[in-house]
Amino acid sequence: MKPHPVKCGCGTCLPRLLTTLSLSARLLLILGPPSTVLLVGLLSPTAALLTPLTFTPSLYLYHRYRLSNNQNHTDSSSLRRHAPFEPLLWTGITVGTFVPALAAIFQLGICKLATLILFGSRLQSTPLEQLFISEFQRTSVQGVAEEALVKRWALARSWGNWGFNLVLSFLAAGAVEEVFKYLPVVWARWQDGKKKKGSQSPGVRGEDEKREGQGKGSVNVVETQWRGNRAYIDFALAGTLGFGLVEAIGFIYGSCVLPERERGWGMLILTVFERVAGQMGHLALAALAGVRATRREFYAHVKGADGEEGCTKESSFGWCSDVWPSVFFHGLADFMALSASAMEGHVGFIHPKERRLVGGMLGTVAVVWAMAFGQLRKEWKELDRLDGLAVEKEKGNR
Numbered sequence: 123m124k125p126h127p128v129k130c131g132c133g134t135c136l137p138r139l140l141t142t143l144s145l146s147a148r149l150l151l152i153l154g155p156p157s158t159v160l161l162v163g164l165l166s167p168t169a170a171l172l173t174p175l176t177f178t179p180s181l182y183l184y185h186r187y188r189l190s191n192n193q194n195h196t197d198s199s200s201l202r203r204h205a206p207f208e209p210l211l212w213t214g215i216t217v218g219t220f221v222p223a224l225a226a227i228f229q230l231g232i233c234k235l236a237t238l239i240l241f242g243s244r245l246q247s248t249p250l251e252q253l254f255i256s257e258f259q260r261t262s263v264q265g266v267a268e269e270a271l272v273k274r275w276a277l278a279r280s281w282g283n284w285g286f287n288l289v290l291s292f293l294a295a296g297a298v299e300e301v302f303k304y305l306p307v308v309w310a311r312w313q314d315g316k317k318k319k320g321s322q323s324p325g326v327r328g329e330d331e332k333r334e335g336q337g338k339g340s341v342n343v344v345e346t347q348w349r350g351n352r353a354y355i356d357f358a359l360a361g362t363l364g365f366g367l368v369e370a371i372g373f374i375y376g377s378c379v380l381p382e383r384e385r386g387w388g389m390l391i392l393t394v395f396e397r398v399a400g401q402m403g404h405l406a407l408a409a410l411a412g413v414r415a416t417r418r419e420f421y422a423h424v425k426g427a428d429g430e431e432g433c434t435k436e437s438s439f440g441w442c443s444d445v446w447p448s449v450f451f452h453g454l455a456d457f458m459a460l461s462a463s464a465m466e467g468h469v470g471f472i473h474p475k476e477r478r479l480v481g482g483m484l485g486t487v488a489v490v491w492a493m494a495f496g497q498l499r500k501e502w503k504e505l506d507r508l509d510g511l512a513v514e515k516e517k518g519n520r
Contacts, residue, residue, distance in 0.1 A: 147208050150215065162371060169371070169378040172394050176370040179401045180214075180363050187356070205310070205353040210360040213306045218364025221302045229294040236289040240282040253277065254286075257469040261376065275467040283469060287460040292453030299365070300448045303408055304441065306361035307354050307415050314353070314419075354419070355412035362408035363401075370397035377473075393473070396484075403455065403491040407448035410498045413505050414444040421508040451494040458486040 140148050155177060163170030191204055241251035257274050260266075266274070277283060377393040459471060462483035466474040474480055 143208050143211075147211055151211065154215075158371070162375065166375055166378045168390070169375045172374050172378075172390065173371055175394050175398060176367055176374070176401070178398055179405060180367065183359060183363065183405070190352075203352055205356040205360075210356055213309075213357055213360040214364035214367075216364070217303070217306065217361040218368045221305075221361070221365055222368050225298050225302050228298045232294040232298070233286075233290060236286050236294075240285050254282070254469065260470070261472065263468070263472065271467070274469060278464045278467050278469050283464060287457060287464065291457035291460060292449065295456045296449040296453030300407065300411065300445050300452055303362050303365055303404075304358065304411055304415075304445050306357035307412055307444070308441070310353050310357040311415070311419060352416070354415045355409055358408040358412035358415075359405055362404055366401040366404050370401055373397050392480075399491075400455075403487075403494060404452070406491065406494045406498050407451055410451075410494065410501065411444045411448045413498065413501050414447070415441070417501070417505055417508065418444065421505075447497060448494075451490055451497075455487050455490040458490060459483055 140151070143151065155174070159170050159173050162173045187204065187207075237251050237254055238247065241254050242248050253273070254277060257277060263271065263274070374390075374393060374397060377390055462474050462479045463471045466472075466476060466479055468474075474483060
């Protein structure tokens with residue numbers, strides 16, 4: 123691959139990028155990945171060998187981020203405005219460090235309430251509810267007595283387990299995780315609001331107008347806050363990368379510490395593939411929420427394809443309209459995986475072994491992710507169209 127030209131000045135090729143970052147960010151970028159692998163290696167050498175693969179989505183998105191910024195630098199009329207790299211780096215670290223633990227607290231509360239409703243009596247614990255919780259916590263059925271396996275099979279096929287899987291998929295996993303991963307967008311929106319308020323003072327406004335007048339008819343995408351903004355999408359992806367990296371490493375480590383008879387390199391490779399592919403699916407959901415937030419925030423005044431004012435028909439619901447498609451796709455994918463596990467007689471998720479179930483699970487989850495990518499592509503095309511309309515409107519007002 124040809125080296126990035128130094129004269130570009132975009133600050134996204136790695137040598138130049140390091141010179142623009144703070145010392146703490148540089149140390150984090152250089153020492154963070156090997157330190158992560160080393161820490162995992164202290165717990166499981168096998169997991170440490172597979173951990174570098176979990177950084178693949180991060181490297182791919184950084185490559186896309188760099189290419190997009192290169193295009194912006196060479197084309198002054200480009201509409202794509204991206205967030206600076208260092209805030210994105212710290213966003214991913216912050217979300218990956220704190221959000222999984224916070225999300226787990228909410229998820230435990232939701233799951234406990236669901237078990238009391240589905241298996242308890244008047245919200246009181248019962249032997250059936252305690253049995254369900256103990257079976258749900260199993261990560262392996264090796265060494266379980268035959269009688270216990272029969273009870274587990276019956277519990278897995280019960281309507282209560284299917285109801286619990288619905289709650290776990292769409293509410294505990296889908297809603298909780300997508301809302302937490304949306305928080306970087308909320309923070310970016312708050313920061314953008316502060317900048318807009320600051321630019322409303324007469325002195326700042328005069329400087330902005332002066333800078334916007336420079337150039338031969340070029341559109342200044344730096345000073346115009348509302349036009350062509352892609353920062354919301356960047357922050358949504360950065361947060362999801364941090365969350366997804368921790369989740370993927372956790373799943374790989376969990377697979378590596380399974381009993382030898384249930385592990386095997388085939389299962390480990392399949393787990394890594396599922397985690398990396400799953401990360402890309404979660405990134406699509408984050409981008410979808412970011413695109414919808416961008417349309418709602420910056421293009422509410424531009425007529426959409428249906429001729430109505432506003433970015434989406436659900437824009438009156440605020441941020442809920444941004445995240446609900448992501449919650450739906452996330453919950454549906456998780457429910458497909460839990461259903462395959464239940465059909466093999468498991469409570470909770472233990473990776474199925476039967477080939478038809480594995481194939482069916484991977485196939486249905488792939489269809490869900492394809493639907494999510496299709497929806498993202500559709501809404502991103504509409505965002506690009508609104509970009510063009512906004513520029514035409516701005517040029518017409520000059």
